[in-house]
Amino acid sequence: xxxxxxxxxxxxxxxxxxxxxxxxxxxxxxxxxxxxxxxxxxxxxxxxxxxxxxxxxxxxxxxxxxxxxxxxxxxxxxxxxxxxxxxxxxxxxxxxxxxxxxxxxxxxxxxxxxxxxxxxxxxxxxxxxxxxxxxxxxxxxxxxxxxxxxxxxxxxxxxxxxxxxxxxxxxxxxxxxxxxxxxxxxxxxxxxxxxxxxxxxxxxxxxxxxxxxxxxxxxxxxxxxxxxxxxxxxxxxxxxxxxxxxxxxxxxxxxxxxxxxxxxxxxxxxxxxxxxxxxxxxxxxxxxxxx
Ligand code: 3HC
Numbered sequence: 001x002x003x004x005x006x007x008x009x010x011x012x013x014x015x016x017x018x019x020x021x022x023x024x025x026x027x028x029x030x031x032x033x034x035x036x037x038x039x040x041x042x043x044x045x046x047x048x049x050x051x052x053x054x055x056x057x058x059x060x061x062x063x064x065x066x067x068x069x070x071x072x073x074x075x076x077x078x079x080x081x082x083x084x085x086x087x088x089x090x091x092x093x094x095x096x097x098x099x100x101x102x103x104x105x106x107x108x109x110x111x112x113x114x115x116x117x118x119x120x121x122x123x124x125x126x127x128x129x130x131x132x133x134x135x136x137x138x139x140x141x142x143x144x145x146x147x148x149x150x151x152x153x154x155x156x157x158x159x160x161x162x163x164x165x166x167x168x169x170x171x172x173x174x175x176x177x178x179x180x181x182x183x184x185x186x187x188x189x190x191x192x193x194x195x196x197x198x199x200x201x202x203x204x205x206x207x208x209x210x211x212x213x214x215x216x217x218x219x220x221x222x223x224x225x226x227x228x229x230x231x232x233x234x235x236x237x238x239x240x241x242x243x244x245x246x247x248x249x250x251x252x253x254x255x256x257x258x259x260x261x262x263x264x265x266x267x268x269x270x271x272x273x274x275x276x277x278x279x280x281x282x283x284x285x286x287x288x289x290x291x
Contacts, residue, residue, distance in 0.1 A: 002025075002026065002080055003027070003029070003081060004031060004078030004081035004085070004107075005019070005028060006031050006085070006088055007032060007086065007117075008032040008038045009087065012041055013030065014143030015087055015143045016041065017049075017144040018174075020069045026069060027071060029072075029075075030071070035072065035073055045070065048144075049066065075102060075106060076106055078106055082113070083168065084113070085117055085137055086099065086117060086118075087117040090237065090240050092121055095121065095126050099116075099130055099134060103132050112132075113135065113164060116134055119240075120184045123135065123136045123152050123154030123181055124181050134154060135162065137149060137152075138151075140187065148177060148187070149172070149175070149177070150185050150187060151169065151176045152180070153179070153180060183247075184244065189245060192242060195229060195230045195238055196260060197226075198226035198230070199227070199259050202259065203258070208289050209278070212225060213226065213227050228278060230260075230276065231270030231276035232271055233270070234269050234272055235260060235276050243256060276288075
């Protein structure tokens with residue numbers, strides 16, 4: 001199977017690695033709007049694999065075989081793809097334009113499946129007006145490790161495409177969960193308002209950053225506290241998901257925390273900008289209320 005990943009950011013490169021790990025996949029096209037962005041995504045994968053090799057968790061030959069499957073470039077290299085997974089910016093028009101271009105001008109394989117890794121946007125709307133159906137194939141960060149794929153059936157996604165994508169997810173070693181069209185799907189509808197609530201708890205001064213994270217790690221056995229997880233996912237993504245769920249439901253329980261909005265405006269987005277609820281300068285992780 002040949003897979004085209006469109007967008008080589010955190011999710012796109014992680015998804016590319018997840019596919020390259022699969023024996024049924026011989027080629028992964030990792031694409032972005034500039035070749036250097038795609039190269040950066042590839043280097044992220046290489047760095048992650050180098051770490052595993054250094055720890056003795058992976059043979060160098062296995063890492064080489066995996067990276068050997070990945071070809072980087074512009075999306076025009078995806079001509080013979082069997083599956084496209086779009087992981088571009090969370091912007092409806094960008095996604096619609098991308099799928100139109102891929103379906104009309106780039107992908108020549110008539111059986112290609114077109115999937116989006118959108119974290120909350122409507123699959124039905126992304127697919128509206130396109131010649132071929134679109135399906136949601138939602139991975140979780142870090143994509144090579146997390147076991148879930150939400151398979152989102154838009155209003156016009158045929159059942160057979162849903163079944164094909166579930167089968168592909170299983171081949172990746174993941175567990176697919178079928179989800180109907182709904183803002184935030186299942187995980188983000190539950191997880192992101194929880195992170196938003198943790199930000200409200202911080203803003204209300206109920207506890208400090210480490211206190212809130214430790215409470216949820218030790219009290220609920222979560223692997224990461226909600227504020228560190230928000231930093232890890234990206235606070236801009238958290239805000240965008242809250243806004244999508246609010247716009248769809250008009251329910252005030254999905255109103256984004258003003259502190260979250262303020263931090264996003266200030267480019268304090270978490271790990272990717274080096275500062276969010278924690279400061280990541282010099283490879284450290286220091287809560288910003290303890291500096
Ligand atoms: N890429 C690839 N592999 C990674 C990785 C990455 N970015 N980060 C960690 N790993 C691997 C490590 O190599 C290691 O593998 P190994 O055991 O075979 O060596 C394994 O994951 C565990 O990593 P670590 O030992 O370094 O660290 P932890 O045990 O603390 O686990 C974690 C790290 C898996 C990130 C864990 O903290 C966790 O599960 N956190 C919660 C993540 C989560 O909730 N994700 C969902 C976010 S929501 C989302 O993505 C949806 C989107 O739409 C917003």
